[in-house]
Amino acid sequence: xxxxxxxxxxxxxxxxxxxxxxxxxxxxxxxxxxxxxxxxxxxxxxxxxxxxxxxxxxxxxxxxxxxxxxxxxxxxxxxxxxxxxxxxxxxxxxxxxxxxxxxxxxxxxxxxxxxx
Amino acid sequence: xxxxxxxxxxxxxxxxxxxxxxxxxxxxxxxxxxxxxxxxxxxxxxxxxxxxxxxxxxxxxxxxxxxxxxxxxxxxxxxxxxxxxxxxxxxxxxxxxxxxxxxxxxxxxxxxx
Numbered sequence: 001x002x003x004x005x006x007x008x009x010x011x012x013x014x015x016x017x018x019x020x021x022x023x024x025x026x027x028x029x030x031x032x033x034x035x036x037x038x039x040x041x042x043x044x045x046x047x048x049x050x051x052x053x054x055x056x057x058x059x060x061x062x063x064x065x066x067x068x069x070x071x072x073x074x075x076x077x078x079x080x081x082x083x084x085x086x087x088x089x090x091x092x093x094x095x096x097x098x099x100x101x102x103x104x105x106x107x108x109x110x111x112x113x114x115x116x
Numbered sequence: 117x118x119x120x121x122x123x124x125x126x127x128x129x130x131x132x133x134x135x136x137x138x139x140x141x142x143x144x145x146x147x148x149x150x151x152x153x154x155x156x157x158x159x160x161x162x163x164x165x166x167x168x169x170x171x172x173x174x175x176x177x178x179x180x181x182x183x184x185x186x187x188x189x190x191x192x193x194x195x196x197x198x199x200x201x202x203x204x205x206x207x208x209x210x211x212x213x214x215x216x217x218x219x220x221x222x223x224x225x226x227x228x229x
Contacts, residue, residue: 091159104151
């Protein structure tokens with residue numbers, strides 16, 4: 001079974017600084033997708049960024065980028081120029097790639113605080 | 117932008133009562149899901165639904181739970197006899213044939229008293 005681990009229950013960062021959230025996963029599959037979801041206090045799940053396992057290039061979305069290390073099964077999220085609105089729970093998630101209908105497996109989450 | 121909508125946003129029910137949580141997935145999506153998040157815990161998969169049948173379910177999804185797509189737009193989760201431990205946030209999600217990411221609704225907070 002696939003597992004996703006986020007070893008940092010809480011992180012904090014100063015506004016305008018950079019922070020990196022860690023995620024590791026375990027799978028025997030070769031085709032899969034990885035995601036970071038943001039959950040603000042409203043508890044809505046918002047997709048931040050995704051990475052296809054077959055792509056070597058790390059995904060970027062504006063201030064958000066990932067460091068995808070396939071051999072190490074590591075998928076960290078870097079937030080640059082942190083803003084107060086970035087404060088939220090962040091979940092790393094895994095999905096098998098063989099079918100669009102496969103489930104997401106989530107990590108435990110990292111609560112990010114942004115200090116003004 | 118198309119979105120997944122869930123109703124109600126908050127439901128309070130007495131233990132032993134039946135509840136139905138409703139979702140309208142994105143209109144051209146084919147795969148539908150229910151996830152659960154107990155307060156302070158991670159998001160857990162319950163069930164996926166494709167082509168009018170369950171395609172996968174977790175060990176949480178026991179006989180107390182059922183899903184249905186009664187018409188072309190709604191997707192429902194029924195809990196037959198609620199327990200206190202069913203109190204959680206329930207998220208509906210959908211994906212299209214070519215989508216890699218799931219789009220989530222805003223969730224229904226279920227409180228069983």
